[in-house]
Amino acid sequence: MLSQPLNSYKVLDLSRVRAGPTAVRQLSDWGAQVIKIEMPKNNSDDDDKIDTSDYQNIQRNKRSIAINLKHNDGIRILKQLVSTTDVLIESFRPDVKHRLGIDYETLREINPRLIYASISGFGQTGPYQNRPGYDQIVQGMGGLMSVTGLPGQGPVRAGIPIADLSTGLLLANGILIALLERHSSGQGQYIETSLLAAQIFMLDLQAARYLVDNEIPSQAGNHHPTTIPTGTFRTLDGHINIAAAQQSEFKRLCKALNLENLSLDPDYHTAEKRSINREKLNTQLETVFSTKSTEYWINELNKESIACGPINRIDETFADPQVKHLHLTSHIEHPKRGDMELLGQPITMSRSQWLIQRRAPQYGEQTREILNELGYETNEIEDLLTRNVVYTSC
Structure with a gap:
C-alpha cells in the first residue's frame, strides 16, 4: 500500500498570495495536515476568488479557520493550535508579527519543536525589509527580465510567476531539512527566505557568468545564450526546438538536414566558434527547417537522437501522450464546478504517493470543527462567533 509520508505532521498556514501557499502545497499533497488561518474579510472580493481555478489549485488539501488576530481571544486560539503544530508558515511584514x-x-x-518559516518580498532585515514585494517586481529587480526576451526587445517577464513558485519550492525544501534535523536535535528552528533571494538563486548559469567571468548576460531570445545550436527555428507550419550543441550532436544534426558541409566548415568546428558565428549558423539551419513541417523534422531528428520538440499551446501540452502517461493530474469533486482536474506533483515514488484529497476550503469552513477539536463547547464557539473573535461561512 502506498503511504502519505507527511501525514503525521501538522502545519499552520498564515501565508497569503502564492509563494507561501506553494510551500504549503508541497507538504499537504504528501499528507501533511494543514489548517489555513484566515483573517477577517476586508471586502466581498474575497468571496469571489474562492471558486476560481487558481484558488482551487493553490489552496487544496487544507481546512480553514477564520480568526481575528487583533483580538486577545483570537491570539489565544492561535497559540493553542501552535502548541501541537510542527510547522508554521507566514508571510506577514516583519513588524506585524511582532506587534x-x-x-x-x-x-x-x-512549542520548542516548532519550525517557523517566513516568506517576504526582500528579507526580514535590511533596507527593503518593509517594502511590499510581488513576483513581477522581483523578476525585474532580480535580473530575470533583463535576460528574457529577444535581443533589444526591452524587459520581458516570464510567462509564469517564477519568483513566487521558486520561493515556495525552496521554502518547502528548507522545512523538510529542518524536520530531518529535528529528529536528531529535538528542536525546531526559524527559517526565512524571500522572493528576491529565490529569484537571484534561479539565475543560476547567468549568475555564474557574471560572478565568475565578470560577463553581464543580455537577452538571447529563444536561443541558448552559450550553447549553439540550441533554440527555436521556424518550420513550414510552425516552430521547432532543438538542442545539438555537442560536437557529435552537431554532426548528426547536419546529417539529418543534408548539411554535412556545415560540420566541415571551420567556422563551426568547435562550440566556441559556433557561438561566435551563431547568427550565420542559425540562419542556415532555419533555411532548411522552414522547408518541412514540424512533425516531419521531429521524426527525422529523433532518428538521429537529436533532442527536439514542438512549441505546444497549454491544451496541446496536456493532450501529449507522454504527458498523459506521466499521470500529472488528479480529479476531485467541487460543489459548484462538479468534476475538477488539478495539476499534481511531478514526483513518483515507489512506496509513497501524493494525493489531492480536499478541494480548497470556503472561508472559515472548518472553524467550528477545529475549535471543537481544541476542546471548545458549542456554546463557547457560538460566543466567539458572536463577538467576532472567529468567523465561518457555514
Whole structure:
C-alpha cells in the first residue's frame, strides 16, 4: 500500500498570495495536515476568488479557520493550535508579527519543536525589509527580465510567476531539512527566505557568468545564450526546438538536414566558434527547417537522437501522450464546478504517493470543527462567533 509520508505532521498556514501557499502545497499533497488561518474579510472580493481555478489549485488539501488576530481571544486560539503544530508558515511584514505577538521568539516558548518559516518580498532585515514585494517586481529587480526576451526587445517577464513558485519550492525544501534535523536535535528552528533571494538563486548559469567571468548576460531570445545550436527555428507550419550543441550532436544534426558541409566548415568546428558565428549558423539551419513541417523534422531528428520538440499551446501540452502517461493530474469533486482536474506533483515514488484529497476550503469552513477539536463547547464557539473573535461561512 502506498503511504502519505507527511501525514503525521501538522502545519499552520498564515501565508497569503502564492509563494507561501506553494510551500504549503508541497507538504499537504504528501499528507501533511494543514489548517489555513484566515483573517477577517476586508471586502466581498474575497468571496469571489474562492471558486476560481487558481484558488482551487493553490489552496487544496487544507481546512480553514477564520480568526481575528487583533483580538486577545483570537491570539489565544492561535497559540493553542501552535502548541501541537510542527510547522508554521507566514508571510506577514516583519513588524506585524511582532506587534501581534506571534513572532518566532514568542511562539517557540509555547512549542520548542516548532519550525517557523517566513516568506517576504526582500528579507526580514535590511533596507527593503518593509517594502511590499510581488513576483513581477522581483523578476525585474532580480535580473530575470533583463535576460528574457529577444535581443533589444526591452524587459520581458516570464510567462509564469517564477519568483513566487521558486520561493515556495525552496521554502518547502528548507522545512523538510529542518524536520530531518529535528529528529536528531529535538528542536525546531526559524527559517526565512524571500522572493528576491529565490529569484537571484534561479539565475543560476547567468549568475555564474557574471560572478565568475565578470560577463553581464543580455537577452538571447529563444536561443541558448552559450550553447549553439540550441533554440527555436521556424518550420513550414510552425516552430521547432532543438538542442545539438555537442560536437557529435552537431554532426548528426547536419546529417539529418543534408548539411554535412556545415560540420566541415571551420567556422563551426568547435562550440566556441559556433557561438561566435551563431547568427550565420542559425540562419542556415532555419533555411532548411522552414522547408518541412514540424512533425516531419521531429521524426527525422529523433532518428538521429537529436533532442527536439514542438512549441505546444497549454491544451496541446496536456493532450501529449507522454504527458498523459506521466499521470500529472488528479480529479476531485467541487460543489459548484462538479468534476475538477488539478495539476499534481511531478514526483513518483515507489512506496509513497501524493494525493489531492480536499478541494480548497470556503472561508472559515472548518472553524467550528477545529475549535471543537481544541476542546471548545458549542456554546463557547457560538460566543466567539458572536463577538467576532472567529468567523465561518457555514
